[in-house]
Amino acid sequence: MAQNNLTPGDFTPRDHAFYGLVWAGSTLSARVDQALARRHDLPLSWFEVMLWLRAQKEPVAASELGAVTLLSRSQVSRVVDSLQTRGLVERIPSPTDARSVRIALTEAGHRAFEEADATRREVLAEVFDDLLDDADIAALAGIWAKLKSRPAARDRLKG
């Protein structure tokens, strides 16, 4: 088994920030994903789509989901397929653009999301409680706001 130190010794503070961000994000999402899959048979990618749909009063265009989530456009298309098969979302043709498809949660989708979201909060509590204080959480929120504001950090290739 390895040494205690998880990082090479010649890391700069910026290197630590980068690797810590990637490592923490990956580990957290893996934990939530596994809990959602085990308890609700619901991948995190599905959950993320439902999260955005829930926050919107109006049906959301598929292109908007691709722009606003971590998912690529093709992945949005497939995730919506799966959610629709389970009756959790519905596709609504746009009244003004015959190409555009708007997506909305069904009643069953709202219920499934609430159950899954409780699991997500539970997992987060396990990891965060007694570990990160309010100052840490505030710092993370501030850093995220800064990164979001820079287009170079937001643009990703979508397919």
Add this chain to the structure above:
Amino acid sequence: MAQNNLTPGDFTPRDHAFYGLVWAGSTLSARVDQALARRHDLPLSWFEVMLWLRAQKEPVAASELGAVTLLSRSQVSRVVDSLQTRGLVERIPSPTDARSVRIALTEAGHRAFEEADATRREVLAEVFDDLLDDADIAALAGIWAKLKSRPAARDRLKG
């Protein structure tokens, strides 16, 4: 195109911290991965293995790479295959345990890593410069250290 606000309105600070970590980690790794792939034809997973190998003076057991990186054991096996095919690493049988395989960078591997690492630092500079200050970076390093310290946050399923 979406609204300015990238998050639902009913997010708690903890939700922001979680989503920000996942989002920032995913976006950062995607940017670095794309730059490495485009300029050096080197996936980020390969780079991560080389990063750990470079920091060690002695050859590293494959199991240690699986424990210390974000990669699963099976993925380590395959990545080492690929790196070996390109002559960037070599497998060295352990003198004390005939099951164990120790892995080390070749001379070409050291050179390839240095070139790729320059690209990584360059991408990081694009994203971080004039955006995150020293306090932010220090905060991230501290938060990462806390998360690492908790086994529940570290354990991942490996295959």
Add this chain to the structure above:
DNA sequence: GAAGGTTGCGTGCACACGCACACAAAGCTA
């Protein structure tokens, strides 16, 4: 209205990943 370019959505293909399993070698017990 016709032609050319753009946008929105979906899909075939290749690839990477995790899981379960197989196998060999080591350790442990009698």
Add this chain to the structure above:
DNA sequence: TAGCTTTGTGTGCGTGTGCACGCAACCTTC
């Protein structure tokens, strides 16, 4: 030694993802 368990490593298989492409609808210009 024999037999069982544990550990280190590698691989077949199924699944999910991104990329490149296709198609249809929209928009602009003439």
